[in-house]
Amino acid sequence: MLQALRNKLHGWPTIIILGICVFAVAFFGIESYFMSQTDTYVAKVGKHEISQQAFQDRVNQLRREDSQRLGDQFDPSVYDTPAMKQRILDAMIDEQLLLQANEALGLKVSDTAVRESIAAIPAFQSDGHFDADAYRAALAGAGQTPAAFDADMRAALAMRLVPDALTASTLVTDDQLQRYLDLELQRRDLRYAVLPKPATVDATVSDAEIAAYYQAHLADFTTPERVAVKYLEVNGAELKVDAAPSDEALRKRYAQEQQRFLQPEQRLASHILISVPKNATAEQQKAALAKAEEIAKQANAANFAELAQKYSDDLGSKRQGGDLGWLEKGVANAAFDAALFAMHKGEISKPVLSDEGYHIIWLRDVRQGQVKPFEEVRAQLMQEETVGARERKYAELAGKLADETYRNPASLEPAAQSLGLPIKDSGWFGRDGGSGIAANPKVVQAAFSEDVLVRGNNSGLIEIAPNHAVVLHLDRHENAHPRPLDEVRDTVRQKILDERRREAAKNQAEALLARLRKGEDFATVAASAGAQIRDAREVLRMQPDVPAAIREAAFHLPHPAPGTAQWQAVAMPDGSYALLALDKVQGADPAKVDARERQMLREGMRRAYGEATTRDYLKALRQRIPVKIVAERL
Template sequence: MFEALRKMILPIIIIVLFFFLGMIVLQWGLDITRRGPGANFDAAGMVNGEEISWSTFQRTYSNLYQNERGDSDEDIPISRTQQLEGQAWDQLVGELLLRQQADKYNIVATDDDVYLYLRSNPPAYLRQAAEFQTDGQFDYQKYMSYMADPQAAGLWASIEPVVRADIRKIKVQQLVTEAVHVSEFEVKQAFLDAMETIKVGMVNVRSSSLYETVPVPEKEEAREYFDSHREDFTVEERVVLDIVKSSKQATEFDEERARITAQEIQDSANAGADFADLAMRWSDDVGSSANGGDLGWFASGRMVGPFDSAAFAMKEGEVSSPIKTRFGWHVLKHFGYKNEAKSQSDPAVVKKAHVAHVLIKTRASIETIDQAWNQIDQFHMLAGEEGFDAAADELELEVIRTDPHIAQSRIMQLNGDQEALEWAFSNELGAISEIRETDNDYYVIRLAEKVPAGLAEFEDVESDIQKELRTEKLMRLCRDTINVLHKKVQKGTTLTKAAEELELKYDISQSISRAGGMPQVGSDPKAVGAAFALTTVGQISEPIEYSAGTVVFELLQKDTPDLTLYNDKHDSVFTAVVDFKKRRAYTDWFEHLIAQSEIISNVTGEVRRR
C-alpha cells in the first residue's frame, strides 16, 4: 500500500511533526542540561560520533517549552527552562541511541509494518488532528477513509519516515525484552502478594516522637567519638567559589512605573472606560482577566490584607486608587454588598463584597535587565584584564566567598545551580567562568580554592557526628521502650494492657496488602515482612527495629487469597509481571547503553566517555 501511496504524492502540504515516543525509558538523567553563555559550537553535541544539530535541539526544546507554558502568559523561570533544556537534550540522546542500535542490528520497518501500525495504533498527533475528528472526538472511520483516499497521499508520505523511525525503536525494545521469562511461581507469588490481606494491632515507637527528649550531644562527646573513629571520617574533594552578582530584580523605578500604570487604569475607568475591557487588556491576574477581572462574591478575610480592607471600605460603583500588596498593584471596582448565611450548616449571616480588579505586577523592566547585564558584562571583561578582585573593587561589587562544597551539594547563593559546581570541578584554580544567570541575578564565579579529598577535620564533621549520635540514642530509646513492652507481653500481659501501662498508643490498622504498605511504618520491607510473617490470629511479633523506630505487631485477622480465583486472575497477573520484568530489563539495558556510549554535550560542555 505504501509503495502505491509514494507514487501518488501530491505537493499539497508540508507537515512538521514533533513526535516523542512514550516508551518505557527515554529521558535519562545525563546531567547535561544547558549551553553555557558565549558558547560557539557547530553542533549541540555528539553521541558515539554522530552529531545532534543546534536546530534539532532548539526545535525539541521549543516544543517542550510551549507544552510547559500552555496558554499562560507567564514566563517560565530560568531554573525551569534549564530543566527543559536538559530534558530536550536527554530526549534527543535517547532517540539517537535507539536509532543507532536499530542500525547495528539491521532492524527495518517494512511497508506492512507501517500500514499495520497506522491502522491499529494511530499516533496521538493524528488522533488530535481536526481532519480525523467528529464533534471533538477522534473518528476512526474518518481516519480509515483518509488512509484509503489517494488525494491524501501527501499526508501519509510525509508521516511515513516518522512512523518508520518509531517502529524501529519499538523493535529494538522488543529485541531487548524478548528474552524475559516469567515462571509460574512468580505469577502465583505476585497473585498472593496482591490478594493476601491482614489486619494488625501495633505499638509503634518512632524516633521522631522522642526527638525532644534526646538533646544534641555535647561537643566533647562528639570529639571523643571522632577521635576513636578517625579513619571513618573522610571528605570528598571540595571547591570554594568567589561570586560576583548583578541583580535582575525589579528596582524602585520599576515599582513606580507599575504604580503609574495602575494609576492610569484608575483614571481611564473613572473617565468612562469599560473596566472589564481594561482588565482583559492589562491585568496580570491570568485567573480573572479573561472574566473582566471579576472575583465574584467573597467574605472579609478571604483576600490579602490591604486588598481585603479596601474591598470592604469602598462604595458600590467606586473605583479604587492603586493598592499595593505582595502580588503587585491592584485597581478595584466595586459592584456592591450582600448578606447571606455562612453555610448550610451555619446560619450565621456574613457580609460579602463583589469586586473586580486589575493587577499590575512589578517586574524588572528591560532597562533594569539591560543595566544588570551591562554591569556584569563590564565586570567580566575587567576581571579578564585586571583580575577578579580588582574588577570588583573598581565597580564596587561585592565578592561573596562560599563555604567548601562537594560536587553533589547545593550552593544557596546561586539558587542551587548545579552547573556552577560542575564547571568548578572541571577547571583549574583561579579560573573565571563565563557569565551565568539564575532567576534573580547574572553572576560570574572564580574558582578560589580546591580542597583535596582526605581525612576530615573535626570542625568539618562535628554537626554530622552530633546528628548521628543523637539518631543512635533515639533508635536505642525506641528499641529499649519496645523491649520493656515485649517483656510484659511474654509474662502474660496483653499487648493492649502493656501499652496502656507504659502510656504507649495501641493502633489497629485497616485491612492491608503487601503492596499497599502499612500505616505509620509505610512500605519499610523489614516491618511489612514481619507483619505478614505472622500466621495465627493473636500471635505477637518480636520487636522489629526498622528505619524510623521500633514496632511490635499483633495479628488480628488474616485473609488468605481464594485460590479458586487464581485461574481467573492468572492471565492479568501474568501480563502485569511480564510488563514489570520487561520494564526492568529495558531500564537496565538502557542504563548500560548510556554508560558504554561516548556522549559529548555542547549544551553544557560535559563529556561522558566509555
C-alpha cells in the first residue's frame, strides 16, 4: 500500500500530505504510547470525583449499620439493587454539592462547633458533662483515633451548614401557622346511621356458580410453593469456654497492650475568643489583635470568667466564663493546641491566632498522663479474653462446618457426626419466610436458591447474626398448587353468599342515599331501614369515638352550603354500609392550642420548609455544577 501511495504521490503534494500526517501523529497520537489514564469514578461533581472505592465504602458502612439495627430481619440483597445504589450515590452527590457550596459561600465549621458537638454526644458524657475517659474508651472500642473522629464530625457538620442556614432564614408567618392549624385541627359536625345488613339473600348456590367462582379466583385457593430444610447451627453465645484465663495470662496481655490503658495528659482550660471574620481586611485583623491584647493585659485568675462573659465571641463557652473543660492533645486546632500544651499551670497566654480569631488562654490545671493499674483494668481484660476465646472457638467450629459441608455437599450427616452437632428441622416455610431461622431473609434466599433447591447441595455458611451461622440442606419441597375444589367447596359457597350480601347492602344504601339527596328527612329514611342516627359535633381527623371509615369519608366531602348537608354512603369494614351527613365545617379552636404548642408547631413547619428549600437548592446546584454519573460502574 505504501509503495502504491509513493507511486501516485510525488512532488510538493506528497510533502504537504506527509507533513499533515506527521503533525497529527506528533501532537495527537504519539502521547497515547506514553500516557494511559483510566477513569474509575462512579460520579463526577464539578471537578471532584467520587471513586468506586469511596462509593463501595459508603455502601458497606450502610450495610453494616442496617445489619446491626435490623438483626435477623436484615436482607443484604437490598444493597445490590440498582435503585438502592442510585439512592446512595445521589446522597453522596448532594454531600459534594453542599461542600462545594460551602467553599463558594465562604462557610466553614469552626473548631468550637466541632468541640461542642463532640461534648454533646451522650456516649461521651458522665453526669451530664463531657468525660474525656469515656470519650477515649468509646473511640478505642470503635478502633478510631480522636483526630479521625474530629475529621468525621467536622465533615458531618459541614454538610449541615447550608441546610441549617436555609432553615434559620425560613419564616413561618402567623397566617401560615393558622392555615395549617385550621386544616390539621379542622372540626366537622356530622350525623351518621350504620345500616343493618340485609336480613335475607338468595341462599341457593349452584354447582356451576361454585365452579365458576373457583376458576375466576383460583389464586385465592392456591397453596404457595414451600420448602422444609434440615440445618446445622453454630451459635457463639451457646459455646462454652474451656477455662478462664489465669492472672499470669492477663498480666502478660496487660504488659503487651499497656499503651491502650494510657491516660494522656489533660489540661483544664478557659479561653476568651476575639473572632476575626473570614477574608478580613488588614484593619480588621489589627483591630481584633489590639482588642485581644488589651483584654490579655487585664486578665487574671480572679477576673478571667467575668472578662470571658463580657468579651468572648465563643457563644458556647462564654456563659460558663470561657470554661472549655479538660482537653487532650488533638482535640483543639493546632495553634490552640500548641499554645495550651506549652503553658505552665496558672499561666494566661498572649493572644493566639487560629482560623477562628485570637484566643486568650488560661491554663487552670494539669493532669499528668499515667497508665491505669492492672487491678483497675483486670475485669475488662478478663471479659475481653473470655469473649475472644468464645469468638475463636466459634470461628474454628464455623470454619470446620463450612469445610465439612462443602466436601460432602449431598448431606449434612458427615459434618454432624464429625463435629457433634445435631441436625435440626426448620418446618415448612414459603418464599415470604416463616418462623425460627426461616424468619431470616438470608436463610429463605439460600433455601430457594438453585444450588440448594434444584441441585440438592448444602448451602454455604450463612451468618444469620454475629457469631451465629447455619448450613442448610433441602429436606422437603412442594410446588405451588391449587387446592381441590371439593376441599374448598364450602369456603367458595360462603364467599359467594358474602358477595351477595355486600351487593345487597350496597344497593340498599344507594337507594336510601337517593331519597336523602331528593330532600327526604334523615330520621324517616334511617327509621325505614331500622337504623339509628348518631350525632357527632366538632369531630377531629383523629377522633377515636367515631368509626374510622365514617371519619375518613367525612373529611373527604366538600364543605356544605349553610343550612344544607353533604350526603354519602360509606362502606364499612364488616361489609355493611352507613349513611353520612356532613352539616358544618369549622377551623381550629384557638382555645385548644396554647402558646407552647403553637411554637413547637412553628418550629416543625420551619424545619419542613427548610428541608424543602434545601431540596430546591440542591436541584439548582445540579443545574449549575456539572454532574456526571457512570451507572455501569456502580
